Amino acid sequence: MAAKPTKTFIRKIVTEIKKSKRKYLPVANLSRLMGLYPDVIDDALVYFEPMIRLDESINTVDLLPAMEEYIAPEHGPEHEEKPKRVVVTQKAMGEYSSIGDFVSKKFTNIGGLVQVSTVLSDEDLKILQKLVEAEVNARKPKKKGKRKKGKKTNK
Secondary structure, three states: OOOOOOOHHHHHHHHHHHHHHHOOHHHHHHHHOOOOOHHHHHHHOOOOOOHHOOOOOOOOOHHHHHHHHHOOOOOOHHHHOOOOOOOOHHHHHHHOOHHHHHHHHHHEOOOOOOOOOOOOHHHHHHHHHHHHHHHHHOOOOOOOOOOOOOOOOOO
């Protein structure tokens, strides 16, 4: 059995077949459309139809469903979509001067009462996290510059 063809090459074949709009498209005509030798295309399509090298009249359009299934993306456990990363802009951070300002704007209603049932979005949580980090960094004592110890030279 021949080696598996690459998905990119099969994608090129599928796009050429779809572009042609013909109902009957043998390998010879497909090779003229793609600008490749028929043997190169035969080597790729032998995976889908083993008799394609012997019979030049086989229609490549009939192989289209098998080729599309071959190039379809796999959705396995390693190909699960990852959640989008939440990015907080400086403009969004500029709306709040401190943690207290954030809490007063997000958690209070018109009368000034605190709403405990408020649900924060992912972006709001990221803003709150950055405000907390800024507050913690501001409270840390600044380190004094270390003096480098050098070799003493006696003159």
